[in-house]
Amino acid sequence: MKIFDEITDFKINNSAVTLGKFDGLHLGHRVLIEDILDGSKKYGYKTVLFSFDTSAINGQSSITTKTERNHICMELGIEHVIYYPVNSGTMAIEPEEFIKNVLVDRLDVKRVVTGEDFRFGKKRRGDVSMLRKYSSIYGYELIVEKSVSIDGIRAGSTSIKEYIKEGRINKANEMLGYPYFIMGEVIKGNQIGRTMDARTVNIHPPDNKMLPPYGVYKTSVTVEDKKYKSITNIGLCPTVRSGSMVTAETHIFDFEKDIYGDNIKVEFEKFIRYEKKFDNIEELKRQIALDISEANL
Numbered sequence: 001m002k003i004f005d006e007i008t009d010f011k012i013n014n015s016a017v018t019l020g021k022f023d024g025l026h027l028g029h030r031v032l033i034e035d036i037l038d039g040s041k042k043y044g045y046k047t048v049l050f051s052f053d054t055s056a057i058n059g060q061s062s063i064t065t066k067t068e069r070n071h072i073c074m075e076l077g078i079e080h081v082i083y084y085p086v087n088s089g090t091m092a093i094e095p096e097e098f099i100k101n102v103l104v105d106r107l108d109v110k111r112v113v114t115g116e117d118f119r120f121g122k123k124r125r126g127d128v129s130m131l132r133k134y135s136s137i138y139g140y141e142l143i144v145e146k147s148v149s150i151d152g153i154r155a156g157s158t159s160i161k162e163y164i165k166e167g168r169i170n171k172a173n174e175m176l177g178y179p180y181f182i183m184g185e186v187i188k189g190n191q192i193g194r195t196m197d198a199r200t201v202n203i204h205p206p207d208n209k210m211l212p213p214y215g216v217y218k219t220s221v222t223v224e225d226k227k228y229k230s231i232t233n234i235g236l237c238p239t240v241r242s243g244s245m246v247t248a249e250t251h252i253f254d255f256e257k258d259i260y261g262d263n264i265k266v267e268f269e270k271f272i273r274y275e276k277k278f279d280n281i282e283e284l285k286r287q288i289a290l291d292i293s294e295a296n297l
Helices: 027-043 066-076 095-106 128-138 157-166 169-176 192-196 281-295
Strands: 002-004 015-020 046-053 080-085 109-115 141-145 181-185 201-203 215-223 226-235 247-252 263-274
Touching (some): 015 027, 027 109, 095 128, 109 128, 181 201, 201 263
Parallel strands (some): 015 046, 015 109
Antiparallel strands (some): 181 263
16 A cells, blocks of 8 residues: 655556545445445556545544554555645645646546535635536546435544544444554553553553543454453553553453564453542552453453
């Protein structure tokens, strides 16, 4: 899979392109992706996920980091991922210019796939009506998909973020179509867990990663392509340390290897309890035993 992070460095021929932000790559996005994969299977088009990247905008949090998004795209079999930066320069581009210079000249597009509410270009003038108008001029096929709903609620990034923020992991997972997860490199912790028969592997989520409420969750962890049951504490671990660095500390059941420096994937299944500061280590140890018991049912 090829990944492009700059406006100037992509040139692809004979492509099927899906357009959107693609935060989360949820069920609604999967419908779009199926259409470009179908184009690849039937006509040999090169598949392109074209993501309007808002990561440079201050205060924006994402369901998936770029690394996590790339991981999902690779699993789905997408050949090219383009992160098109959303900034003052790109927001000033007329939508007609975007269609001609980017979709046609740079991507040689044969199939364009997007959602019915997609907007692009200067003052968000570009929409599916404009894409349809220019499809007859430039000779590409346009596919516009309706949004996906679950129990009457649209499966979209806004709803998923709310569920994550509220700790309703099961609802977020329904709309994502896979378990919400955090990927990262295992870092050294304070190794307090070793003294409580509950050693942990720790990762530090990026600042722009959308996190659930601080607390303990039933999880599963993928290490070297093998999945293990686990529990994870997201937060500050106030009983055993001070400071403001948020970590995901995961106790993996029946696992003893040192994996410092390895990249792991922690998938969240169920909220167990909120994080709290205990009076002493013994009290924390007793609670961890209860958490493990509940998660391992």
